[in-house]
Structure formats: C-alpha cells, structure tokens
Amino acid sequence: MRILALALVIVAATSCAFVDRLRPGPTIAPLISAAFLSVHLVAGDAGDAQERQRLPGLRDALAGALPGSWSVATAGRGMLNMRTDGDIDVTLEGTNGTSALTQHTRGGKVTSRTIAVHTIDGSRRLTLSELVATTLHELGHIWCCFGPGTSGGHWTDAPAGFSAVGLMYSPMRCDVPAGGDPVCPSVFSDRELAQMGLNGP
Numbered sequence: 001m002r003i004l005a006l007a008l009v010i011v012a013a014t015s016c017a018f019v020d021r022l023r024p025g026p027t028i029a030p031l032i033s034a035a036f037l038s039v040h041l042v043a044g045d046a047g048d049a050q051e052r053q054r055l056p057g058l059r060d061a062l063a064g065a066l067p068g069s070w071s072v073a074t075a076g077r078g079m080l081n082m083r084t085d086g087d088i089d090v091t092l093e094g095t096n097g098t099s100a101l102t103q104h105t106r107g108g109k110v111t112s113r114t115i116a117v118h119t120i121d122g123s124r125r126l127t128l129s130e131l132v133a134t135t136l137h138e139l140g141h142i143w144c145c146f147g148p149g150t151s152g153g154h155w156t157d158a159p160a161g162f163s164a165v166g167l168m169y170s171p172m173r174c175d176v177p178a179g180g181d182p183v184c185p186s187v188f189s190d191r192e193l194a195q196m197g198l199n200g201p
C-alpha cells in the first residue's frame, strides 16, 4: 500500500476590492451555507497540451460527482448544486500547484471566495477521486477549521495512515492500492461537521 500526500493550503488574500464589484450577489460570507451550497466549476485554459485536452472531461466528471460526494461527505446534511451563478467559483487549473481557497476581504469582511484546484501534483496528473477529495477539502475551508487543535486551517493531529473520515488534514492522505486508483478521504469528521454548522440531525 502506498500513501499519497496531497499538499493543500488555505490562503487568505487581502483587499481585492474590484473582485467584489465583479462578482456581486451570492458570495457574501454569511449567506454561504454548507447545507445549501452552490458551486460554479470552470476549466482553466492553462497547462500543457495533454492537460488542456483532459480538462473539459475532468470538469464534467467533477461536476457530476460533486453533488453526491458532498451529500456523502456531510452525512446527508448538506446539499450541493452546480450553478453558473454559484456561491463560489472553483477553477480547475491544468497546472502543477497547491490547491487553495482564497478569501477576498474588504474592511475586514470576506466579500468573495475563489478556489483553485490544480490537476497536476509535481509531475503526476491527479485522478478524479483525488480531485473530488481536493475540492471537498477546499470547500470545507469556507467554514473549517479554526481554534484549538488547528493550524493554518487544518487539524494538527493527522492520522499516520489512511482514514476515510476527516477531510481537513494537510497533507491529505489517499490510499493507493497496487495497480488501482487512489482512494481518498470522503467524509467530514464530526468536529468538521460541527464547524460547518452541520452537526445537528
């Protein structure tokens, strides 16, 4: 068994006043709910030829998988819809990089959020299951994780091996069976659901 470690970060950017003007409406912080979340997923146009060819299909596959994956990840308490005018824009970047949630703030308040999901890690092209887990992780950062036991938006007590429960560790560990596709964490833990406001029945 091989363990893959995906490097994911949360980034807080400051003062993007123009972003607020370009994206009015649904990205005001208090209105984003993990129980009813809408996502606008777009494929970027960067990357090498192979990745540019792969991106549209990946985008469609990810868009198809996210609503069900969000339901599973939130123990059925959250609903996610794909929409052109979503609460948050997620861009599939066809380049190597560290996926991140960027929060644009003005006057100390979050005015909008964007997520960049990179489809290449080093020289490896990530699979759909890895991209689903990465996207769940970055979406989780909208609410999680803060306070005792966290650092930089992640829990500091990461399990040594693979665990399907718990999406907010860094690096995120996926299990790669010999000759098989990576299996990544798929369910938010109870403490993650609590920070997301989804701990009720």
Ligand SMILES: [Zn+2]
Residues within 6 Å of the ligand: 008, 009, 010, 137, 138, 141, 153, 154, 169, 170
């Ligand atoms: Zn993270």
